[in-house]
Amino acid sequence: MKILILGAGGIGGLFGGRLALAGADVTFLVRDKRKSQLDDDGIRVESQFGNFCVPVHSVTAREVKPEFDLVILTCKAYDLPSAIESVRPGLAPGAAVLPFLNGLAHLEVLNQAFGAANVLGGTARVQVTMTPDGVIRQLNDWQTLTIGEQDGRVSPRIEALKAVLDQTGAEVKVSPQILRELWLKLVHLSTVAGMTCLMRANIGEIVRTPEGSALLVKFFERNAEIAAHFGHRPDDKFRSTYLALFRQADAMYEASMLRDLEKGGRIESEQILGDMLRRCREAGQPDALHLAAYTHVKAFEQRRDAGRLPR
Numbered sequence: 001m002k003i004l005i006l007g008a009g010g011i012g013g014l015f016g017g018r019l020a021l022a023g024a025d026v027t028f029l030v031r032d033k034r035k036s037q038l039d040d041d042g043i044r045v046e047s048q049f050g051n052f053c054v055p056v057h058s059v060t061a062r063e064v065k066p067e068f069d070l071v072i073l074t075c076k077a078y079d080l081p082s083a084i085e086s087v088r089p090g091l092a093p094g095a096a097v098l099p100f101l102n103g104l105a106h107l108e109v110l111n112q113a114f115g116a117a118n119v120l121g122g123t124a125r126v127q128v129t130m131t132p133d134g135v136i137r138q139l140n141d142w143q144t145l146t147i148g149e150q151d152g153r154v155s156p157r158i159e160a161l162k163a164v165l166d167q168t169g170a171e172v173k174v175s176p177q178i179l180r181e182l183w184l185k186l187v188h189l190s191t192v193a194g195m196t197c198l199m200r201a202n203i204g205e206i207v208r209t210p211e212g213s214a215l216l217v218k219f220f221e222r223n224a225e226i227a228a229h230f231g232h233r234p235d236d237k238f239r240s241t242y243l244a245l246f247r248q249a250d251a252m253y254e255a256s257m258l259r260d261l262e263k264g265g266r267i268e269s270e271q272i273l274g275d276m277l278r279r280c281r282e283a284g285q286p287d288a289l290h291l292a293a294y295t296h297v298k299a300f301e302q303r304r305d306a307g308r309l310p311r
């Protein structure tokens with residue numbers, strides 16, 4: 001299987017690097033700056049599962065040829081339009097597209113762009129970041145990838161894909177309900193991203209305040225109600241896992257959105273918090289928490305774009 005990975009940041013670099021290390025036929029589609037880093041240094045990973053450095057083959061959008069059977073998208077959601085145009089010339093006939101973006105809205109956009117039959121669903125439970133000099137750093141021991149056909153079939157192609165991704169060392173799950181998985185991830189992520197950005201603190205730091213745990217739980221329960229409105233009510237096991245996390249005073253856990261915000265970088269404000277605010281209103285739920293979280297990150301963007309962030 002010839003695999004094209006769009007992006008060599010946190011997710012693409014970690015899992016794509018592991019695929020390259022295992023000898024899979026992987027090419028990274030990157031922009032000029034990242035390409036020269038990759039040409040000079042390869043992919044460099046620091047992880048509790050083992051550090052490694054691996055030379056990789058990369059191309060820019062100008063060079064990509066229609067030879068790839070699988071395209072894995074690992075861009076941020078705000079880059080999706082440019083990512084689609086960049087990978088389009090790389091697709092061999094019948095190629096599958098597998099996104100690992102957070103959120104939900106990208107699926108519809110990809111279905112429009114490539115046809116729903118060619119688009120799979122994917123979600124990553126991992127904490128990973130890229131340092132300014134291009135090192136991929138895995139921050140904890142989470143590494144679960146969940147993939148699935150949108151229609152729930154356990155097709156030969158999804159089984160082949162699982163076999164490929166198994167080479168990353170991650171736990172790879174094939175879900176017959178990938179849309180539900182994306183919804184549950186959004187319930188969890190929009191709570192954690194909303195709250196850790198709003199408070200500029202990790203979960204433990206929030207929990208150690210007098211009312212922090214109660215606010216986390218309120219936000220989470222509201223998100224669970226929104227998911228329920230759209231047909232994906234979280235089950236008790238899911239709820240109890242996160243309710244326990246939101247009482248954990250030593251949790252170092254934070255969303256990648258907070259890390260990006262603290263770097264003064266771009267964030268998926270519209271695709272995660274804006275999207276959840278719209279869905280909250282559609283579900284007829286009180287929207288004050290979502291409005292605060294969304295407005296906070298939009299105000300941050302105003303300040304960032306005006307160059308007024310502290311150095």
Ligand SMILES: NC(=O)C1=CN([C@@H]2O[C@H](COP(=O)(O)OP(=O)(O)OC[C@H]3O[C@@H](n4cnc5c(N)ncnc54)[C@H](OP(=O)(O)O)[C@@H]3O)[C@@H](O)[C@H]2O)C=CC1
Nearest residue numbers: 007009010011030031074075079082083101102127128256
């Ligand atoms: N990091 C994490 O811990 C987790 C992230 N996620 C989700 O995974 C997705 C990816 O996140 P993450 O890996 O952290 O993001 P990063 O910003 O680390 O990496 C994205 C990479 O995609 C590249 N890219 C974007 N558009 C293009 C394009 N048109 N052509 C070539 N390269 C492109 C960027 O390149 P450039 O540098 O040139 O802009 C960047 O290196 C997001 O939706 C995120 O929410 C999900 C779970 C955990």
Ligand SMILES: CC(C)(CO)C(=O)C(=O)O
Nearest residue numbers: 124125126189254255256
């Ligand atoms: C939910 C979480 C924190 C880990 O997978 C994540 O997706 C993120 O940080 O973007």
